[in-house]
Amino acid sequence: MATIYEVSKLAGVSLATVSRVVNKNLSVSEKTRQKVLKAMEQLDYKPNLVAKSLASNRSDCVGVLVSEFYGSFYGGIMSGVESVLRKADKHIVVTAGHNEEQREKDDIEFLISRNCDALILHVEAVSDEYLINLCQGKIPVIILNRHIPKIADRCISLDNELGGYLATKHVLEKGHTQVAYISGPKRKADAQERLVGHKRALQEFNVEFDQARVYEGDYLQIGGSAGIKHFLENDIEFTAAICANDEMATGAIATARENNLDVPNDVSIFGFDNVVFASYTYPTLSTINYPVQDMGKMAAKAILKQVYKIDMPDVQNVFEPEVVERNSVKSLN
Amino acid sequence: MATIYEVSKLAGVSLATVSRVVNKNLSVSEKTRQKVLKAMEQLDYKPNLVAKSLASNRSDCVGVLVSEFYGSFYGGIMSGVESVLRKADKHIVVTAGHNEEQREKDDIEFLISRNCDALILHVEAVSDEYLINLCQGKIPVIILNRHIPKIADRCISLDNELGGYLATKHVLEKGHTQVAYISGPKRKADAQERLVGHKRALQEFNVEFDQARVYEGDYLQIGGSAGIKHFLENDIEFTAAICANDEMATGAIATARENNLDVPNDVSIFGFDNVVFASYTYPTLSTINYPVQDMGKMAAKAILKQVYKIDMPDVQNVFEPEVVERNSVKSLN
DNA sequence: TTGTATGCGTTATCAG
DNA sequence: CTGATAACGCATACAA
Numbered sequence: 001m002a003t004i005y006e007v008s009k010l011a012g013v014s015l016a017t018v019s020r021v022v023n024k025n026l027s028v029s030e031k032t033r034q035k036v037l038k039a040m041e042q043l044d045y046k047p048n049l050v051a052k053s054l055a056s057n058r059s060d061c062v063g064v065l066v067s068e069f070y071g072s073f074y075g076g077i078m079s080g081v082e083s084v085l086r087k088a089d090k091h092i093v094v095t096a097g098h099n100e101e102q103r104e105k106d107d108i109e110f111l112i113s114r115n116c117d118a119l120i121l122h123v124e125a126v127s128d129e130y131l132i133n134l135c136q137g138k139i140p141v142i143i144l145n146r147h148i149p150k151i152a153d154r155c156i157s158l159d160n161e162l163g164g165y166l167a168t169k170h171v172l173e174k175g176h177t178q179v180a181y182i183s184g185p186k187r188k189a190d191a192q193e194r195l196v197g198h199k200r201a202l203q204e205f206n207v208e209f210d211q212a213r214v215y216e217g218d219y220l221q222i223g224g225s226a227g228i229k230h231f232l233e234n235d236i237e238f239t240a241a242i243c244a245n246d247e248m249a250t251g252a253i254a255t256a257r258e259n260n261l262d263v264p265n266d267v268s269i270f271g272f273d274n275v276v277f278a279s280y281t282y283p284t285l286s287t288i289n290y291p292v293q294d295m296g297k298m299a300a301k302a303i304l305k306q307v308y309k310i311d312m313p314d315v316q317n318v319f320e321p322e323v324v325e326r327n328s329v330k331s332l333n
Numbered sequence: 334m335a336t337i338y339e340v341s342k343l344a345g346v347s348l349a350t351v352s353r354v355v356n357k358n359l360s361v362s363e364k365t366r367q368k369v370l371k372a373m374e375q376l377d378y379k380p381n382l383v384a385k386s387l388a389s390n391r392s393d394c395v396g397v398l399v400s401e402f403y404g405s406f407y408g409g410i411m412s413g414v415e416s417v418l419r420k421a422d423k424h425i426v427v428t429a430g431h432n433e434e435q436r437e438k439d440d441i442e443f444l445i446s447r448n449c450d451a452l453i454l455h456v457e458a459v460s461d462e463y464l465i466n467l468c469q470g471k472i473p474v475i476i477l478n479r480h481i482p483k484i485a486d487r488c489i490s491l492d493n494e495l496g497g498y499l500a501t502k503h504v505l506e507k508g509h510t511q512v513a514y515i516s517g518p519k520r521k522a523d524a525q526e527r528l529v530g531h532k533r534a535l536q537e538f539n540v541e542f543d544q545a546r547v548y549e550g551d552y553l554q555i556g557g558s559a560g561i562k563h564f565l566e567n568d569i570e571f572t573a574a575i576c577a578n579d580e581m582a583t584g585a586i587a588t589a590r591e592n593n594l595d596v597p598n599d600v601s602i603f604g605f606d607n608v609v610f611a612s613y614t615y616p617t618l619s620t621i622n623y624p625v626q627d628m629g630k631m632a633a634k635a636i637l638k639q640v641y642k643i644d645m646p647d648v649q650n651v652f653e654p655e656v657v658e659r660n661s662v663k664s665l666n
Numbered sequence: 667t668t669g670t671a672t673g674c675g676t677t678a679t680c681a682g
Numbered sequence: 683c684t685g686a687t688a689a690c691g692c693a694t695a696c697a698a
Contacts, residue, residue, distance in 0.1 A: 001675095003674095003675055003676090004675065004676065005675075005676095013684075013685085014684065014685040014686075015675095015676085015677095015685080015686090015687095016677085016678085016684070016685060016686080016687095017683085017684060017685075019676070019677060019678085020683095020684085022676095023677085026683095027683060027684095028683070028684085029683060029684090032683085032684085046442060046445075046446055047446065047675085047676080048387075048446060048448075048674085048675050048676070049443070049446040049447050049448075049676095050383055050386050050387045050392075050446075050447065050448045050674090050675080050676090051387050051674065051675030051676045051677090051690090052675075052676050052677075053383050053676085053690095054381075054383045054384050054387050054674090054675080054676070054677090054690050054691070054692090055675075055676035055677040055678080055689080055690055056676070056677050056678085056690085057677090057690075058677095059383075068408075068412065069408050069411035069412040069415060069427075070405065070408035070409065070411075070412045071405075071408060071609075072403070072404075072405075074408075075401075075402050075403040075404060075407075075408055076403065078402035078403075079401065079402040079403045079429070082402060082428075082429060091428065091443060092427075092428070093426050093427075094402075094425075094426075094427045095415075095424065095425070096412070096415060109379060110382070110424060112379075113379055113380065113381055113382040113383075114382050114383065115381075115382075115383045221613075250613045253615075257615075276404075276610070277609070277610035277613050280583045280610050280613060280614055281613055281614065281615065282586075282590075282614065282615030334691095336690090336691055336692085337691065337692060337693095338691075338692090346668075346669085347668065347669045347670075348669085348670090348691095348692080348693095349668070349669060349670080349693080349694080350667085350668060350669075351692095352692065352693060352694085353667095353668090355692095356693085359667095360667060360668095361667070361668085362667060362668090365667080365668080380691085380692080381690085381691050381692070383690090383691080383692095384674090384690065384691030384692045384693090385691075385692055385693075386674095386692090387673095387674050387675070387676090387690085387691080387692075387693095388673080388674055388691075388692040388693045388694085389674085389692075389693055389694090390674075390693095
């Protein structure tokens with residue numbers, strides 16, 4: 001690999017001059033610029049980004065930490081982030097924290113020590129305090145899918161409560177009154193918020209909340225399956241089951257069918273997230289749209305604005321969920 | 334951020350000594366090691382990976398290039414690769430080439446200039462020659478999902494022809510004789526290979542190949558949908574449709590249903606890839622398993638073996654597809 | 667076992 | 683507009 005030094009020698013100029021033409025902007029006479037350009041061409045010069053990063057303390061690289069590489073949710077985040085950063089000639093370094101506290105911390109350390117100019121994090125295991133503390137540091141951070149009041153301006157999240165509310169409201173408006181709810185794990189903030197929204201809708205429609213109609217799932221297909229089984233075995237009547245995410249909804253649909261319950265004629269199922277396969281199920285799944293990709297894009301825009309000083313509209317910190325009506329909910333009206 | 338220099342000062346030893354204890358292995362007296370360790374602790378010293386990489390010409394980082402961040406196929410590759418590399422304390426830098434030649438090349442340059450120790454590539458737009466040439470370079474490369482004879486030892490791919498064969502054989506064994514085939518884009522090598530396998534199975538079962546029963550799709554849902562429509566509108570009879578990937582299969586199922594054709598009673602559908610949502614469809618999709626994740630793992634193992642000299646079993650360059658029987662194919666026997 | 671000196675490829679701060 | 687030269691933070695022969 002040719003170095004900047006070899007180029008300078010070949011072009012008969014100083015090292016600094018080559019650096020100037022490589023980094024555009026600075027003033028160099030057209031004549032020497034041409035000499036340098038030619039030399040670069042001849043040697044097929046490619047700047048060493050590592051050296052550049054060490055010397056300039058800038059990497060043009062933003063670190064992204066997701067929980068998994070797998071799945072449309074994280075895929076959406078990554079592709080959203082990348083699509084806008086790419087246009088600004090910034091790159092991303094992605095790692096996966098796998099929902100383990102130590103790993104998330106390790107990954108953050110890794111990204112920092114790699115000289116990332118900024119961080120976009122989707123972390124679940126690490127504490128709020130840790131993140132608040134991290135935000136005190138010199139490296140700019142954007143936190144996805146998590147709302148931390150003290151650093152609200154660095155968070156980009158979905159209004160989960162509203163999502164839970166809209167989901168239930170939709171089902172109630174279709175005339176259902178016996179509504180079961182399969183929630184996410186209680187320890188997860190978003191699961192709690194969605195449930196709160198569920199209760200608010202119930203109240204608004206004067207349907208009494210019944211704890212027996214709530215089953216705590218795990219956000220996995222098996223959770224939805226277990227939820228339906230639980231309600232059936234305990235003779236808890238319901239004409240509709242709202243699941244706190246689409247994955248559980250698919251499990252619910254499958255298990256309902258196994259029990260000779262037609263969806264949506266015998267039982268309606270509603271999801272949350274609007275993941276890709278929601279439109280592949282049968283019946284296609286009515287759900288709440290979680291605009292992950294847009295949120296990833298917004299995170300990237302925030303970085304572009306704050307770190308790279310590129311002109312951008314204001315950041316939107318809270319995104320609104322919307323009902324996506326498909327065919328898994330029957331109207332009783 | 335504390336530097337190695339500050340640590341050495343605080344510990345009252347030389348720079349080199351600190352470097353030695355940081356990088357384990359080398360001989361340092363227990364006493365000084367403790368001094369250094371204490372100093373590191375006090376200063377919360379974190380090595381600067383960029384500087385380390387520049388000095389050592391090693392980054393403990395392997396570059397991964399996929400076509401998209403999105404989807405279970407690429408997710409499988411990334412998570413497979415990461416899971417094994419992680420255990421060896423290596424990190425990955427991922428970029429997406431989006432199936433565009435220039436971008437793929439840019440990304441490869443980027444990864445190289447970032448000092449990656451090795452590359453794992455899933456590229457589609459770049460030519461064989463380019464890759465062969467790339468393999469001549471000093472940086473070790475593993476190529477996924479592509480078979481290039483001249484550099485077969487650096488390729489990890491699926492036997493697509495066999496997959497196409499197995500798919501069709503399965504359907505024929507179920508008693509179908511009027512078998513339609515919705516292929517992938519002809520310009521893609523895997524699409525061609527799968528079709529070749531299809532023909533081989535037909536021949537083996539003495540079913541005459543009929544070009545009219547082949548529709549060229551695009552590997553997207555819409556392609557499967559268009560394929561079914563095409564056959565229906567042109568009165569081409571078929572009791573089963575084999576799709577060259579699962580995505581098209583879901584499109585095919587939906588469109589069949591829209592035309593009042595029950596799957597699998599009126600028409601059987603068979604896929605390829607065994608993506609995650611294949612088990613979420615209704616009916617669940619019979620398909621060919623493409624062990625992406627295992628192949629990603631194998632790629633990582635190859636790197637571990639070749640680059641980091643870690644003891645590993647031999648690499649498996651060609652993976653075998655398998656039939657995954659679910660409920661979308663009816664037995665006519 | 668420990669320390670010294672030099673290099674890795676750039677950027678950046680000065681002079682000129 | 684251009685050229686020395688000192689950082690950047692660490693690894694590593696070579697000496698001691």
